[in-house]
Amino acid sequence: LSLTDLVDDVFTFPNISELSYVLIRTERIAAFTEISLCMRFKTEKDENFTLFSLYTDRHDHSFVVEVREKNMFSLSIYGDQCKILKKLFTRDWTSLCLSWTSDTGDVKLWIHGDYYGRSHFQKGENISGDSIIFIGEKRPSFRGGFDKSQSFIGDIADVNLWDRALTEEEVxxxxxxxxxxGNVITWRAL
Structure with missing residues (x-):
């Protein structure tokens, strides 16, 4: 997929399938010591789905954003999981922003502009290496297949990724x- 401006478009994931995802190839990541992801999504599912997954050749599940349990957003960095409790979204569009900072280990989550956070997660780590990104799906490894039980059903739009932590004003x-x-992924220039 190579489009120039998706401003009024969405990615639609109509059913559970290991073939329903969007693949984005990026340049080699020197070293993310901060990362922010913002996106919008709409789904009928309330648990067990993946919104965004970044894999590097250095480590599987380098940066994965998913919902594993009801009312529980989860961020995984290098396979370790940070759960953030949040009364989940409605069936309408949900605006999500999430950031992580290596120096402090701070994880910050905003849903519709409301802040939820957790500190001291993967402090001192960095995300680097050859990378691939999947929207709407997670796979077991950098070169592995997919697990359709974790696939997303619904619509995703406005995906933006930064190599820094966003300020509250930017969120x-x-x-x-x-x-x-975003300066790594920009919805208007995928």
Whole structure:
């Protein structure tokens, strides 16, 4: 998939399938010591789905954002999982921003601009190496297949990724005005 501007478009994942995902190839990642992801999604599922997964040749599950249990967002970095309790989204569009900072280990989650956070997760780590990104699916390894039980059903839009932690003001700009663009992945230039 190579589009120039997806501003009014969405990725639709119509059913449970190991073939329903979007693949994004990126340049080699020197070393993420901070990372932020913002996106919007709409789904009928309330548990066991993957929104975003970044894999490197250094480690599987380098940066994975998913919902494993009801009311529980999960961030995995190098396979270790940080769970953030949140009364989950409605069946309408959900605006999500999540950031992680290596120096402090801070994980910050915003849903519709409301902040939820947890500290001291994977402090001192970095994410680096040849990478591939999947939207709507997670696979067991860098070169492995997919597990359809963890596939996303619904719509995903406005996916943006940064190599830094966003400020609260930037998160609010994404949430309410959609005027901020990622410097690693930009929805308007996929």
């Amino acid at each position: 609010m700009e994404f949430t309410y005005h959609d005027n901020i663009r």
